[in-house]
Amino acid sequence: MSACSRIVLAGRPAGAPTLDNFHVETGPIPVPASGQLLVRTLYLSLDPYVRGRMSIAPSYAQPIAIGDPIEGEVVAEVVQSRSSEYLEGDLVRSKVGWCTHATIRPEHARRVQVGSVPITAHLGVLGMPGFTAYVGMKVIGQPKPGETVAVSAAAGPVGSLVGQLAKLAGARVVGIAGSAAKCHFLVSALGFDAALDRHTEDFSRALQDLCPEGVDIYFENAGGAIWPAVLPLLNRYARVPVCGLVALYNSAQQMGRDSLSETMLAVLRRSLLIRGFINSEFASEHYSQFLREIGPLVANGRIRYREHIVEGLESAPSAFIGMLEGRNFGKLLVKVANA
């Protein structure tokens, strides 16, 4: 391929994104300026938070401008280096967006070590989603032996690691996921103590049955109607890291029935902690330790992960739309080119 493709924001979604919101542009491969790198995308990560960036809404980040590439992190190969820091053939992780090629400055890249784990892991369990799970549990959740941890979107890349970290800390883990197959995976492959399909009839009662001693940490990774079921189960001093609300990103859905008053009363009466966060706020303090601690556990198979890989950059929009509906199973990646 001698051309560069990129997918740009064609229009802002009203509710769920549609294919019309995306536009594929093709042009010449860019030329790196002095000090820059030209990189070739191998894998692109698709992540729910990007839905927020497609809208103009108060958030922790600027929205994507119409005509700009959709935001996304990639693992890419350096094909031309005009920097002394990288050689051609080096692999890097960088937020270049949905494109086959890009020029970047070295300070916007992070080196990917080839060897102990597959390179795709650097976009999942050892990348942003994994770090999100890690700091959410380490800094906010702080699981203790014997506690009960519930996590939503549990079969996704964040939830999967949340549950495994809780198990490593000696806690009991209940995963909430979107299908029977995902629930089976959580228990049989990842060692969760129990898992519950969020579509289960009388979900509240079923969740209560799986949490006979209440819930000490609810890792809010989904949004939507799970909250009213979890709220009554939260024990005194329970912690609620909030890292994702995918059910709300398309803005039509609510958090179940109106329960703000109940939420605040529960917060007061049970000394609850609710803390929203984004992984980047903890990067400088915790990222190195995360890699040192979790990297070996991934390499030796003690921590497991699942990937859902689609082929070709042009598949990104439909895969992204499906992810917001929960149709992926594992960390969603686009294979853009062969290594």
Added chain:
Amino acid sequence: MSACSRIVLAGRPAGAPTLDNFHVETGPIPVPASGQLLVRTLYLSLDPYVRGRMSIAPSYAQPIAIGDPIEGEVVAEVVQSRSSEYLEGDLVRSKVGWCTHATIRPEHARRVQVGSVPITAHLGVLGMPGFTAYVGMKVIGQPKPGETVAVSAAAGPVGSLVGQLAKLAGARVVGIAGSAAKCHFLVSALGFDAALDRHTEDFSRALQDLCPEGVDIYFENAGGAIWPAVLPLLNRYARVPVCGLVALYNSAQQMGRDSLSETMLAVLRRSLLIRGFINSEFASEHYSQFLREIGPLVANGRIRYREHIVEGLESAPSAFIGMLEGRNFGKLLVKVANA
């Protein structure tokens, strides 16, 4: 007075308490057993949290049983001591309930030092309400110079100290209170930077005007319709200590319009911290330091407080009912007997 009076729970309120929910009982003055103290109440503290104890609701404490005295803390004089730890004439603070006399074990009393501050301060600025303000700010809020702190029920005993502690930390303080007189008091007597009557028309806009740089700490001390006005103003990393929701205790009112989804999205997008608490969870770690730090500031007038004192135990029910409607102005106390 040679008899003992006490006010017991006659029935559980449906919504706002009424005088029918209270019953005055008179009987002989109790006789202390070996190791016990007989105390005579001088001042009784009336506090909003007691409304919660009158209902059967999931809370951090057991409800008051029908026929049992209403819960409350007093400053009392030891009139007979069968313990080596106290002498007759000593003053103590204890949770004996709404009564003129009680027998207690010494471990349920805390000695009140007579001298540098009026004894009533031990039920307010140096008592449970003051300690609530102190730990809410010290442990959860953590105000920094230049930040903006908003506090509701600001003219009450908790809110008054919250604002003054924020000023001492170099923050800007906006108080929200229930009358123009209270607002005037906050600015002129306590040194708040601004104050806003919660009945102000277009309250949200008025609050926004008073917080041009947003809000870094909202001390939630009231509940009700203030939250939807504060939420859009909360800055990234804002902290929300939740210590009281008096507007919800009578359960009819809601937190303004349905905004749980907006609340959770704001929590996520702005990395907000919401933490309910009760002062007692921090007592062992922080109470001594609180007295060491705040006691001298009260004694030398650097920290100011206001009291609202009604006369006679029989006034307690109507004063309590009025307090839940915001009719008190300052820490509400009942003077039960002369010192």
